[in-house]
Amino acid sequence: MTIPGTQGRIRGERTALAGLGAIGVAMLLFVAAGPWIVRTGGYAVFIPALAASGLLTLLAAKLAAAVPARTGLFLILGLALAMRLLLVGQEPLLSTDIYRYIWDGRVQAAGINPYAYVPAAPALQALRDTAIFPHINRADYAITAYPPVAQMFFLGVTRLSESLTAMRLAMVACELVTVAVVIDLARTLERPVTAVVAYAWHPLAIWEIANSGHVEGLMVALLMLGVWLAVRKRAVAGAVLVALATLVKPYAVVALPAFWRPWDWRAPLAAVATVVLCYLPYAGVGRGVFGFMTFGYPSEEGLLDGSGIWPVALVQRFARDVPGLVAIYVLIAACVMAFLALRVSFRAERTPQSTVNDVALMLTAGLFFLSPNYAWYVLALVPFLALGAGASIWALTLATFFLYRPMVLPENDLAWKTLAVLPFVITVVVSLAMRRRAPHEGESAWTT
Numbered sequence: 001m002t003i004p005g006t007q008g009r010i011r012g013e014r015t016a017l018a019g020l021g022a023i024g025v026a027m028l029l030f031v032a033a034g035p036w037i038v039r040t041g042g043y044a045v046f047i048p049a050l051a052a053s054g055l056l057t058l059l060a061a062k063l064a065a066a067v068p069a070r071t072g073l074f075l076i077l078g079l080a081l082a083m084r085l086l087l088v089g090q091e092p093l094l095s096t097d098i099y100r101y102i103w104d105g106r107v108q109a110a111g112i113n114p115y116a117y118v119p120a121a122p123a124l125q126a127l128r129d130t131a132i133f134p135h136i137n138r139a140d141y142a143i144t145a146y147p148p149v150a151q152m153f154f155l156g157v158t159r160l161s162e163s164l165t166a167m168r169l170a171m172v173a174c175e176l177v178t179v180a181v182v183i184d185l186a187r188t189l190e191r192p193v194t195a196v197v198a199y200a201w202h203p204l205a206i207w208e209i210a211n212s213g214h215v216e217g218l219m220v221a222l223l224m225l226g227v228w229l230a231v232r233k234r235a236v237a238g239a240v241l242v243a244l245a246t247l248v249k250p251y252a253v254v255a256l257p258a259f260w261r262p263w264d265w266r267a268p269l270a271a272v273a274t275v276v277l278c279y280l281p282y283a284g285v286g287r288g289v290f291g292f293m294t295f296g297y298p299s300e301e302g303l304l305d306g307s308g309i310w311p312v313a314l315v316q317r318f319a320r321d322v323p324g325l326v327a328i329y330v331l332i333a334a335c336v337m338a339f340l341a342l343r344v345s346f347r348a349e350r351t352p353q354s355t356v357n358d359v360a361l362m363l364t365a366g367l368f369f370l371s372p373n374y375a376w377y378v379l380a381l382v383p384f385l386a387l388g389a390g391a392s393i394w395a396l397t398l399a400t401f402f403l404y405r406p407m408v409l410p411e412n413d414l415a416w417k418t419l420a421v422l423p424f425v426i427t428v429v430v431s432l433a434m435r436r437r438a439p440h441e442g443e444s445a446w447t448t
Contacts, residue, residue, distance in 0.1 A: 005359035016066035016073070020197075023060045024079040027053060027201055031083045034207075035090050046093075047406035050203050054398035055200045061385070064194035072194035077179070080200035084175075084210035088168040094404065095376070098167055104144050104151055105158030106132070109285040114144045114151055115285045132162065137446060138292070142389075145292040148278040149222075149247035150215050164213065171209045171217030181224040183385050188352050189232060198385035204397050208376040213308035216379040218250035223255060224383055231352045235259045238265035243274040250293065252380065254366030258358040275333070294298050301373055310417045312394040317414055333369040340365055353388060360384040363395060368424070375400040392431055395423035 037046045040288050064072060092098060092128040104114045106127055115124050115229050119139040133139070142420030145155070179200060183193050199205055209217040239259040245252040249371040259267045272277060282289050302308025308315060322328075344358040372378070378400045382391050402419040 005232075007369065008138055013068055016063045017068070017071060018068055020060055020063045020072065020390055021075055023056050023063070024075060024201065026082055027056055027060075028086070031086050031206060033236065034087075035093065035212055036213075038093055043404065045406075046400055047404050050349045051398050051401040053203045054394075056435045057203065058394060061198040062239065064197045065192045067194055069193050072192075073183075073196070076197045076200055079122060080179075080197075080206075082200070083206050084172050086171065087207070087210040088165055088404060088442060092164070092212055094134050094207060094211040095214065095374075096137055096260040097215075098164055099132050100144065100160050101146070101150075101154045101167055101215060102132050102158055102164070103127075104146060104299055105154035105156075106162055109158060113282055113285050114146075115289050115291050116143075116283055120145055130313060142296055145297055146215065147247040147250065147291075147293070148161045148282055149244050150218065150249075151282070152219055152278075152447055153215070153248070158362065168213040168395065171213050171215070174217040174221040175205065176426075177221040178224050181221075181228045183381050185224075185228060185231060185352075185356065185387055187358065191387065193388040199383050199407065202385065202397065204379050204400070205382050207304065208285050208379055212376065214376045214379070215248055216376050217357075219245045219252055220380055220383060222248065223252055223359075223380060226255070226259070227356060229353050230259055230359075230363040236266045236270050239271045240274050243271035244278070244384060246271075247275060247278050249377075251366055251370060251372075251377065252363075254291055254337065255359045257344045258355060260345045260347055306412075308371065310414075310421050311415070314416050326356060337362075337365060337369065348448040356384065360387075360389050360393070364396070367396075368421075371418075371421070373403060375420075390424070390431075392427040393422055395427045399423045 012375065014413050030049070036052075037049065064076065067075075100119075107117075107124065108112045110127060112124070118141060119133065119136050144151070153170070154167075157167055160166055167238055179196055182196050182199055186193050186195050208214045222241050222245035226238040226245065227243060228236035228333040229235070236259075239256060242252060242255050242259060247258075256268070256271060259268070259271075279289060285425075287294075298304050303312075304326070306312035306329065309326070309329065312325055312329050315322060341361060344362060347354060347358065360381065363384075367378060367381070370377075378397050381389065382397055385393060385397070399420050399422075405413065
């Protein structure tokens with residue numbers, strides 16, 4: 001005899017599983033059609049559709065909690081892999097950064113320091129080809145911007161194959177690490193393991209890694225391994241992993257305060273030692289080892305004059321010639337980040353959930369103040385959607401696609417950046433208002 005309540009539960013699971021499968025197939029069809037949409041409708045159609053596809057991911061995340069764990073994971077991970085395999089052989093549709101990755105690996109294989117020359121330098125003439133070199137952005141004036149751990153990764157992958165497909169597959173392999181860590185962290189946090197769908201089917205992860213091949217795939221894997229270690233009370237080892245992530249993409253450094261215990265200097269010293277050791281093989285070029293990221297990138301991206309920083313640009317739009325506006329903004333941002341860092345570091349009671357929340361909070365705040373001009377920077381937040389992050393991070397990770405500026409608007413870059421950031425700001429304000437009515441210990445408005 002079947003218990004009536006059991007029958008209802010089974011029907012509910014089957015309905016949820018069918019709905020999840022339908023969403024996954026719809027997303028798979030969209031991924032398959034993506035290149036065609038770009039060719040026929042252009043980016044004015046594709047980018048808004050890409051952002052809208054994230055609403056399917058959000059719905060999938062809601063349904064995933066109600067499906068059986070084993071069957072649900074098989075469905076989620078199988079479709080996630082299929083989506084990525086559809087894209088790894090396509091031409092890059094959103095970014096050409098991957099060509100620089102392959103070039104840097106080739107330069108190192110020739111015994112040349114990648115921080116020594118711009119790609120167009122006469123000294124590198126013999127390394128040029130027709131497949132990679134013509135597509136390198138900033139080839140005639142920019143030394144590579146990628147730190148040592150990224151460079152080591154580029155060298156390793158290109159020794160297997162100097163192809164776009166190989167580099168993308170390597171980044172997808174990094175995602176396998178991220179997915180495994182997220183699943184294990186979900187178990188630790190007593191969340192459904194099927195919550196991993198929030199990362200596995202998120203359009204930012206699918207397109208920015210499987211198609212663009214962005215090195216954030218490596219950075220996020222290292223970062224999440226660091227979080228996994230911190231949750232297991234191995235903060236020093238976790239700090240080393242985050243230091244390695246920082247040497248892939250520097251903005252990961254803002255997560256480090258979550259790994260420090262007051263007056264215990266092992267974690268920061270281990271992080272500093274890791275940075276020094278990784279830079280040593282490239283130190284022969286002197287201060288040039290810091291590449292374009294230090295000498296050129298801040299100016300080009302509008303970080304020095306404030307034109308690329310959304311809050312500053314907004315003030316400049318309506319109140320021109322404010323003396324020292326950028327310096328004031330940097331001071332405010334530094335004070336807020338220092339306050340958050342101290343709050344995180346001096347937390348009296350650390351739980352697995354509070355550790356995850358603290359890292360998410362530091363990353364979210366750091367990215368907001370940095371105000372990046374590129375969508376893939378926000379990829380670092382996507383794994384946290386499966387671990388308790390809520391509306392504000394969903395808003396930020398989906399609206400960030402509008403940084404691609406698919407159409408011309410009267411306000412140009414400021415209007416597009418506003419579209420990318422304003423949904424996040426609104427959800428943070430709403431979350432703060434709700435938190436004042438019903439506060440929950442250990443949670444942040446930026447992670448709910």
